[in-house]
Amino acid sequence: MNWRGVKAIYMSEMGRTIRTIVQSLVSPVISTSLYFVVFGSAIGSRITDIDGVSYGAFLVPGLIMLTVLTNAVSNAAFGIYFPKFLGHIYELLTAPLSFLEIVLGFVGAAATKSLVLALIILLTATFFVDVRIEHPWWMITFLVLTCISFSLLGFIIGIISNNFEQLQLVPLLVITPLVFLGGSFYAINMLPPLWQTISLFNPVLYLVSGFRWSFYGIGDVSIFASLAVVVAFCIVCLVVIWSIFKSGYGIKQ
Amino acid sequence: MNESMTTQPGQTLISIKQLGKRFSNGFEALRGVDLDISEGEILALLGPNGAGKTTLISIICGIVTPSSGEVLVNGHSIIDDYRITRSMIGLVPQEIHLEPFTTVWKTVCYSRALFGKPSDPAYIESVLKDLSLWDKKDSIIMALSGGMKRRVMIAKALSHQPRILFLDEPTAGVDVELRQGMWKTVDRLRSNGVTIILTTHYIEEAEESADRVAVINSGEILLVDEKDALMRKLGKKTLVLNLKTPLAAIPDSLAEFELQMSDDGLELVYEYDTQRERTGISSLVQGLLDAGIGFRDLDTRENSLEEIFVDLVRQDS
Numbered sequence: 001m002n003w004r005g006v007k008a009i010y011m012s013e014m015g016r017t018i019r020t021i022v023q024s025l026v027s028p029v030i031s032t033s034l035y036f037v038v039f040g041s042a043i044g045s046r047i048t049d050i051d052g053v054s055y056g057a058f059l060v061p062g063l064i065m066l067t068v069l070t071n072a073v074s075n076a077a078f079g080i081y082f083p084k085f086l087g088h089i090y091e092l093l094t095a096p097l098s099f100l101e102i103v104l105g106f107v108g109a110a111a112t113k114s115l116v117l118a119l120i121i122l123l124t125a126t127f128f129v130d131v132r133i134e135h136p137w138w139m140i141t142f143l144v145l146t147c148i149s150f151s152l153l154g155f156i157i158g159i160i161s162n163n164f165e166q167l168q169l170v171p172l173l174v175i176t177p178l179v180f181l182g183g184s185f186y187a188i189n190m191l192p193p194l195w196q197t198i199s200l201f202n203p204v205l206y207l208v209s210g211f212r213w214s215f216y217g218i219g220d221v222s223i224f225a226s227l228a229v230v231v232a233f234c235i236v237c238l239v240v241i242w243s244i245f246k247s248g249y250g251i252k253q
Numbered sequence: 254m255n256e257s258m259t260t261q262p263g264q265t266l267i268s269i270k271q272l273g274k275r276f277s278n279g280f281e282a283l284r285g286v287d288l289d290i291s292e293g294e295i296l297a298l299l300g301p302n303g304a305g306k307t308t309l310i311s312i313i314c315g316i317v318t319p320s321s322g323e324v325l326v327n328g329h330s331i332i333d334d335y336r337i338t339r340s341m342i343g344l345v346p347q348e349i350h351l352e353p354f355t356t357v358w359k360t361v362c363y364s365r366a367l368f369g370k371p372s373d374p375a376y377i378e379s380v381l382k383d384l385s386l387w388d389k390k391d392s393i394i395m396a397l398s399g400g401m402k403r404r405v406m407i408a409k410a411l412s413h414q415p416r417i418l419f420l421d422e423p424t425a426g427v428d429v430e431l432r433q434g435m436w437k438t439v440d441r442l443r444s445n446g447v448t449i450i451l452t453t454h455y456i457e458e459a460e461e462s463a464d465r466v467a468v469i470n471s472g473e474i475l476l477v478d479e480k481d482a483l484m485r486k487l488g489k490k491t492l493v494l495n496l497k498t499p500l501a502a503i504p505d506s507l508a509e510f511e512l513q514m515s516d517d518g519l520e521l522v523y524e525y526d527t528q529r530e531r532t533g534i535s536s537l538v539q540g541l542l543d544a545g546i547g548f549r550d551l552d553t554r555e556n557s558l559e560e561i562f563v564d565l566v567r568q569d570s
Contacts, residue, residue, distance in 0.1 A: 002336070008366030012355075019354060087350030091409070094314045094344050095367040096336035253276060253317045 005097045009105025010112075013079050017113050024075075025117060028067050032121045035063050036128040039185065050187050051218040056129035061212040062184030064121050068114045068143070069150050069179055069204065073171050076110035076154030081167050084158070099245035103155060110151035111144075118143055132215065138223065139214035145230045146207050152237035159244055178204040188220045203229050266292040266417065266448055267313065272322035274308050274472075282308040283472040285322065290450060295443055297459035297480075298452040299562055300469035306452040307347060309469070310419045314344045326417070340368055343415030347422045347452075349402045353395040357386055360394060361408045368413035380408050383438060400431045407438065418442060420451040424458065436462060456562055470566050492523040492534065494541070495550040504544045510537050521548075 017024045040056030047055040083089040092102055125131055133139050161167040182204030188196050199205050200221075210226025213219035219226065267290040274283040282305045290296050298306050311317040313324050315335060324331045326338035352360060361377055381387045384404040389397065394405065403423075410418060420439070424432045439449060439462060453459055459466055460480065467477040476483070499518035510533065513522040525532045541548065 002369040004369045004371070005367045008363050012352075012359075012363055015355075015359075083352070086352065087346075087348060088352055090316055090344070090346055090350055091364060091367060093316045094339060094342065095364075096339040096369060097367065098336075248318055253311075 002097055002101055005095060006101045006105045010109045013106060013109030024113060028071060028117055029120055029124055032063055032067055033124055040128055053216050057131060060125045060129060060131050061215050062208050064118050065208050065211055066179045066184050067121055068118045068146055070171060070175055071117055072110055072114040072147050072150035073154035073175055075113050076107055076151040077158035077167055079106045079110055080155055080158035081161055103241055107151040107155050110154060111147040114147040115143060134217045135214040142211045142214055149230060149234040149237055156237060156240055178202055183208045183220055203233055264292050265289045266327055268325040270323050272324060273320050274312060275320045281472055286474050288467060288474055288477060293446050293448055294464040295449045295462055297463035297466045298450060298469060299459055299466060301566060304469045305472040306469055307421055310421055314342055314419060315339055341416045343410035344419045345406050345410045345421060345423060349406055351394045351402055351405060356391050356393055357405055358390040361412050364409040365412035370413045377412060380411050384408050400427060403427060417448045422452055468562060468565050475565050489524050489526055491554050493552045494521040494548045497547040497549050506544055507540050
């Protein structure tokens with residue numbers, strides 16, 4: 001393993017975050033705070049408790065997932081698209097690095113950023129609502145797995161995108177609807193039966209549900225179903241990336 | 254480091270066998286290229302645009318996947334043993350590709366780390382100093398001039414102390430001063446035993462710096478030879494005679510020499526082959542004297558590599 005190479009990619013990606021600290025950390029924190037103010041306090045005060053949890057507190061895991069998912073995808077997508085767009089990807093291809101090492105560097109950095117962001121938002125949330133975490137280890141497991149799997153997805157998007165429009169289209173058209181319809185803001189038993197069934201095909205539902213269970217012990221689906229979906233999603237992304245590198249699609253002729 | 258000790262100067266370092274590349278759009282960029290490159294030499298790869306020079310380099314460096322054939326670097330396959338072969342190679346691509354928001358120092362150190370080498374600030378410092386980049390080490394890439402950026406590209410390629418350096422059109426769009434500086438760097442590298450493969454459009458540069466020349470056209474190597482041997486083999490010499498008095502026409506007695514006369518009739522040009530036993534010069538001079546044509550001065554010049562090259566490519570197409 002070329003660990004120095006992996007570390008170089010990782011550190012250079014982390015350096016990019018520090019250069020763009022406002023965009024990377026401050027803006028997600030502000031927008032999440034706004035969610036808490038608007039949904040948690042203003043609207044939430046008129047919504048009854050869900051399974052004994054106040055709506056404001058119920059929102060916390062969903063909002064963290066919303067931010068983690070969108071940021072992991074965009075960070076990883078941009079991280080690999082940028083060298084592709086500017087051409088300095090040649091350096092990665094001519095270096096003695098395997099595909100796994102390149103993925104480890106980029107995805108590791110994107111996942112780290114999302115993880116830090118999630119913790120910052122969790123901290124921010126404690127200023128607005130009473131947050132309790134019943135199963136902290138499950139919470140960390142879910143968070144880490146989600147950060148990794150969606151950074152992998154972002155990496156795929158970055159590689160197959162041919163322009164900035166495509167780079168933004170997938171997060172906008174795919175991730176955002178999945179997250180909003182994945183129970184970030186509600187429990188799915190609040191939906192009509194047909195939509196409940198449809199929601200079960202949304203992978204994000206399992207993430208949010210499992211994550212919320214680790215906070216309050218309540219979830220839409222079983223914790224093991226959630227875990228299985230996250231792990232399966234991770235594996236699918238890895239296989240896709242492996243086949244991309246194998247065929248060279250999007251990066252190598 | 255024992256990898257670097259296995260070949261001696263003059264031994265084959267890169268062996269290219271029947272290398273072919275067909276791109277997904279059907280374009281055949283390389284057709285069965287065979288080429289051996291020796292340790293410590295400077296090989297100039299000459300060819301018109303689209304000849305396959307960059308494709309050939311890109312395959313050896315790992316940017317393009319070959320369709321057929323194989324490349325061995327120091328006996329290692331570039332596919333199966335890519336970690337070994339790539340560690341030995343530095344590439345300066347034709348175009349400038351740099352991350353704009355980082356500094357010179359950081360980007361060069363980054364390149365070294367990508368190749369898995371431990372950091373070595375003293376070495377990076379010497380590379381930057383050699384390329385006159387030392388005072389710019391903390392500058393943001395974006396703020397550098399084009400020539401500086403190109404030097405940063407070279408510094409990055411040298412950052413991991415490669416034994417083989419590929420320079421793809423190193424002097425295209427570079428001013429005279431920088432170009433001279435670049436050749437100085439090349440000379441220094443060569444004296445350190447680095448094998449250099451360069452492509453260039455400036456044939457006089459190949460003529461000046463290369464040990465061997467390979468001419469490539471339409472994805473095929475037309476010829477590889479020692480530069481001096483090539484010049485000798487294909488080189489014709491031209492004899493120019495400045496006459497005392499203008500000549501109206503070339504006398505029939507001199508027809509066998511196929512002379513060319515200038516418009517003013519004051520100059521006769523004779524082309525001859527240096528490789529032939531009899532160049533015909535003495536009989537030409539005798540013939541001139543017999544015909545009563547006196548000359549003031551004479552001059553001979555060798556054909557340049559450029560003319561040889563143009564001839565070859567024209568014959569090929």
